[in-house]
Amino acid sequence: MIPPIHPAERISHRVKKPELLAELRTFLPGDAILFEQEMLKPYECDALAAYQTMPWIVVLPETVEAIQRVLRLCNDYGIPVVARGAGTGLSGGALPLDNGVLISMVKFNKILAIDCDNLLAVVEPGVTNLAISKKVAKEGLYYAPDPSSQIACTIGGNVAENAGGVHCLKYGLTTHNILRLKILTMAGELVVIGSHGFDSEGYDLLAILTGSEGMLGIIIEVSVKLLPLVPSAQVMMAVFDCVEIAGKAVAGVIAAGLIPAGLEMMDNTAICAAEEFCHAGYPITAKAILLCEIDGTAEQVTEQLEQVYPLLLSLGAQTVEIAHDELARQKMWAGRKAAFPAVGRISPDYYCMDGTIPRHQLAAVLKSIAGLSEKYGLPVANVFHAGDGNLHPLILYDGNVPGDFDKAERLGSDILSLSIRVGGTITGEHGVGVEKINHMCIQFSLATLNQFHAIKAAFDEKGLLNPGKGLPSLRRCAEFGALHVHHGELPHKDLERF
């Protein structure tokens, strides 16, 4: 469907396509410029396929100088620009514009340097997340953030979205695992941010660049932090006959002073889908399971195992099963890792939400989601990073049934509002993109949104980088009708929002 680009966020220009193509051809090879419908088709959406726009022009530059020239041209003419990596994003952050240039970064796919002594790798933005870990595995090192799309997603996109993964609670998000960025501003200026030391002078611009969804600059090089491979890991599955008890158990594990490497939860709908899909050995009658992975030195793992096992039972688990060897461990994880495609098999379409909430609210929020699911008549499967309170409710719907997607969107919107109300956020790791841009108006005050706009302007004076994503115009918010939220209290919280 057509994405909700607000008229106030649309950048108009009068440049004719052939004119720009002629200028691009002066420095880009012919096959690096795409402008015909069939060539543009693969770029019309990212992994949030519900929203599609045919791009105006796509370029695939191979040098930094070429990107700089594209940016300077567009900056001079006032043409909007969107950068794209592998297109695996889940919030429409790389959705193209019908009057803008899409810069594909796929040709920047080289690992430039590995510095084992300083525990870092310097890579181009088009290198995939997993490729880094694979490259340094023989040195006993790895790159920690592991979004589920790690086989395909690129590091440039990871930085732009501040990607997370299963092991964030212990090993951090992208923002904790990068050291230095080279970016190009919209004006084409190359800026080096951060250093290969532990800190550098001046503002921590790495912080605002990470997760800025392509709105502040184009990432052309990333220095990532490497960590020593963890020598030992063990996973166990705790089975619950009640979702709320499982939710409370999550808070109980953390309260006991444990930081599991992963603490994942699945509800019955997700368990059944996963079990049917890949036979991971999950109990299909369980109302919820928790997968708890502990890692460290062999000594630490043994010690923690002795603590966690009885703890989970005392927190209400009916049974706790420990994966006794690597094969069993892989099998236990397989169901969780395949949960999204598994749900994709039981429903024609699903809509994945990404709110994060305080852990102690897990039980109550899961109950509310069940209520909303009933209200809208759409099933919701819950499979998520429980340890850090990052929910991924999957709303099941059928895009071919008229009105079903609207219903799914409204249900999703209610879940986002609920996340804000309990002191959480609308997005933990997938980003705002086009998908949750309206909800930014609920989560942030007018003054805070204004501050975001001022930051944006500091990097991109004309507002040409990825407009209509991440940061709503104030006009959009005025129309959305929820300008100020105080202490998480929604004004008119009973009103239907869309």
Add this chain to the structure above:
Amino acid sequence: MCTSELVSQFQEEILNAQLEKSRLQIVGGDTKAFLKPNVPASLTRLEIGGYQGIVDYQPSELVLTARAGTSLTIINETLAEQGQMLAFEPPAFGRSATLGGIVASGLSGPRRPFAGAVRDFVLGCKIINGQGEVLTFGGQVMKNVAGYDVSRLMAGSEGTLGVILEVSLKVLPAPKKELTLNIAMPIESALVQMVALRRHYLSISAVAYENGFLRVRYSGSKTGILSVLDTSVITDVDVESSQNYWHALKEQQVDFFHTKGDLWRISVPPATPVLSVPGHWFYDWAGGLRWLKTAAPVAAVFGAATAHGGTARLFRSSQQAPWPRQEVALPLARLNKRVKAAFDPSELFV
């Protein structure tokens, strides 16, 4: 005065400064003014020390939210009661240190290479910007990618972007017991051994080198650590149980810091070899943070740091202000300036 009245008062002071075109120096516990030697002492002070109190702390959430004027001592004690800690081990530099100052100064202690810096633990904050507006960023949850991550930007911003009112920090369980290995070896070997220690998964939480001794703080077993080290360079090993050393190190109370001369803080990639500037050196952060007492010319220190992709900063000195600052590449300097203007267009906060 109640807390909301205090906020209104801060806002008023900011708006007054705007009208009078004066500049403001934000002060919490007044323990870290020495970090900004180039700020004239005569500026109007915006005192935020009275804005204190822990707003929310639930150990199972691993999050503590407190007002900026809250004393670091109180925060540390509150966390210790629950077996938790601020894992970045911030230096206080005085009894009256406040949370706001800790975040604004962005300084972290010996655990930093293994646990992360202040900015890594900031989850959310409330600030007043240069327009006198109260703004809220981030939140109290571990993962949050809605809006630019301004909370982390505040760490190390030294009060130049706005008044920090309230901060939410991620906290961690404190290790039950930590010990320190003192291993005698020359510095050239120590730098190599520090790399080896970081390249292996060990329960290490600090590595420093001074005066012929490599010090390694660890919890659990020392066997794994010793097996990683090259025994041929070790002349002596002993284990000490006291944590006093690391506390004294982060507070700059070990003997090294008491000697005379300018103190430089040099941040370099940790495996950087010995820098050829004469003087006394102290190595923290497994080689990534180097303290130098020297009489060498300023240009020599900046030059040595820059040559290895690092930065140097004169930290304590009896020199007259203004102190020299390392040059920042022009595109970055321009960007820093524009970011500053985005928060504080009238340049009130210095």
